[in-house]
Amino acid sequence: MKNIYNYILAISVLMLSFSCSDDYFDVNSSETQPSTTGLAPQYRIEGAIENTVATAQYRGIREVLGIVQYGSQNTPAYYSESWNTYLTTGSYYLWQNVYVYALPNTADLIYLGEQYNSPHYTAVGKILRAYIFGMATDQYGSIVMEDSYDPERTIILEPEFSTQEEVYERIFLLLDEAIAELDQESEIGLNDEEGDILFNGDTEQWKRFAYSIKARYLNHLTKKSSGEHAYDPQAVISAIEKGFTSNQDNALIQYGGGEASNDNQPFSEDGYGSTRFDFFSEFFVELLKNPLNIDEEFQDPRLTRIVTEAENGGYYGVKTGAGINNDPKLNDADNYSTGYGGFYTSPDSPTYMMTFSEVKFIEAEAKFRSSDIAGAYAAYKTGVEADLQKLNIPSEEISTYITKIDEEIGQENFGLTQIFVQKYIANMLNPETWVDFRRMDYSSAIYPGLERPDNVNVSIFPNEDDWIRAMMYESNEEARNYKNMPNNNPAIRLTTPLWWDTE
Incomplete structure (x- = not known):
């Protein structure tokens, strides 16, 4: 993968940064219209893609690794794991990565496609823009949309916010x-x-990618039972019918595993996100040891592909929020599976934006909610098979897994639990998982074994059924644009459900 910083916009574009550090404003003409003179869209598309994935999506999952309990830290209550100080102070940079790097690239790609009579580039810019808007609004709720960077007008330093309904x-x-x-x-x-x-x-x-994204966002509306945006499973299914058809359609960027840090998967040992992923979580590892939630021992073949073996043998995760006791006689780090080195966390591992398996799980949910149980069960099994194939599981092991599903679950015992457990495994390191956790209200009936992290911030989340629902806006956005932004009080921001998360 080429160096993404070769594609970051020139300093004039960074001046738009109503949400970034003060250094971006230390220029002489902060309201000058950014220029795209001399550029052509074919030289901008790679940068637009890479900034969408390697900056925005990376930040979108990095800070919620503990919330969705894929990863755990060495230190108790570290960063966002326990919904603690790191979040309540607004020290969280998805916002900056979206508005400084990712969205400006898509805006320029749209503009340049129009200028060069090349609507395919305009289309790609719009698809990436929709994807970025979706990631941002699903973490914050109301976001800056209309007043974000536009290459045809001067920068708006105090942008207005759009509601999540408007963003959708x-x-x-x-x-x-x-x-x-x-x-x-x-x-x-x-x-x-x-x-x-x-x-x-x-x-x-x-x-197919555009239709698949559309299906994803239509399916977020499951709590809306009436009105203009009432959940419509048939609309979801119609989009899916034009979406991904196999793993060949998977949207991903591939890292080379080279010496440069940005040529390494961010969550690999030398990647720039490895400091957020010391260990795999106990919840994730134990789920892979019994993904079908059956009495007999049946280990998921993906366990040994995704999770690294502990130095002292076996596969063991760290309880999210607990950290480990550094006394080697009690709880040595060598007893646990480190967060790097598996299928998703090796230097040359890809980052997936969306996969065929996710599309099939969306289809399974939509058909289940429309009472097409047979169709839902078939889509679910196809999704499981697709993810096993994605991880290069041998065909005989795949066949054994599908047979076990038929024997132990079958259509008669099939429901949302099976769909969401498999979707959780298949969407490893995708911020989409946090949407599912909230849509399902963090239910342990849906996600067997799910518990709140240790050392939860009880001043904001005092009750056992209190869960985090949204992210704080960054502190520098609040400092500059407080007149326009929603209430950023941690007790309100972190606990208030988003628009799609309300009945």
Whole structure:
């Protein structure tokens, strides 16, 4: 993977940063309109993709690793694991990565596609923009949308916020427009300079990606039972029918595992996110040891692919929020599975934006909610099989796994628990998991064995059924734009459900 910093916008673009550090404002012309003069879209597409994934999505999952309990830290109550000081002070940088790096690249790609009569680039910019808006609003709720960077106007330093409902409407509009633009003639091919590192210029795959994202966001509305945005499982299924059709469609960027830190998977040992992922969590490891929640011992074959073996043997996770006791006689780190070195956390591991298996689990949920149990069960099994294939599990082991599902669960015992457990495993290191946790209200009936982390911030979350529902806005955004932003009091921000998370 090329160095993403070669693609970060010039300093004039960074001046938009109503949400970044003071250093970005230490320039002479902070309200000058950013320029795209002399650029062409084929030289910008790779940067737009990489900033969407390697900056925005990376930050989107890094700080919630403990919340979704994929990873655990060596130190008790570290960072966001226990919903503690790190979150309540607004020291959380998805916001900056979205508005400084990711969204400006998509805005320029849209603009340049229009200027160069190349609507395929405009379409890709809109798809990535929808994806970024979705990640941001699903963590914060109301976000800056209309007043975010626009290459055709001066920078707005005190932007207004849009409600999450408005953002979702824009996501669907952007995706519909992009799908139509991908059917138009384009003077410049998407991969003319080999910049399309997602789909190598295949517009049909980009359309399937757009439909798959649309299905994801339509499916977030399960708590909406009436009104304009009432949950419509048939609309979800209709989008899925035009979405991903196999693992060949998976949207991912591949790291090379080279010497440069940004050529390493961020969560690998030398990656720039490894400090947030000391160990795999106890919840995640134990779930993989009994994913079907049956009485007999049946270990998931993905356990040894995803999780690293402890120095002292076996596969053991650390309880989220607990840390480990550094007394070697009691609780040595060598007894636990370190967070790096597995399928998702090796230097050359990919980062997945969306996969065929996730699409099938979305289909399974939509069909289950529309009472098509047979169709839901079939989609669920296809999703499980697709994820096992993604991890290169041998075909005989896959066959054994599917047979065990039929024997132990079957259509008669099948429900949301099975769908969400498998989706949780398949969506490893994807911030989408936090959406599912909240949609399911962190239910231990849906996620067997799920408990609140140790050392939870009881001043804000005093009761056992209190769970974190949203993220704080960054402190520097609050300092600059407090007149426009929603209430950022931790006791309100962290505990108030988002729009789609309310009945």
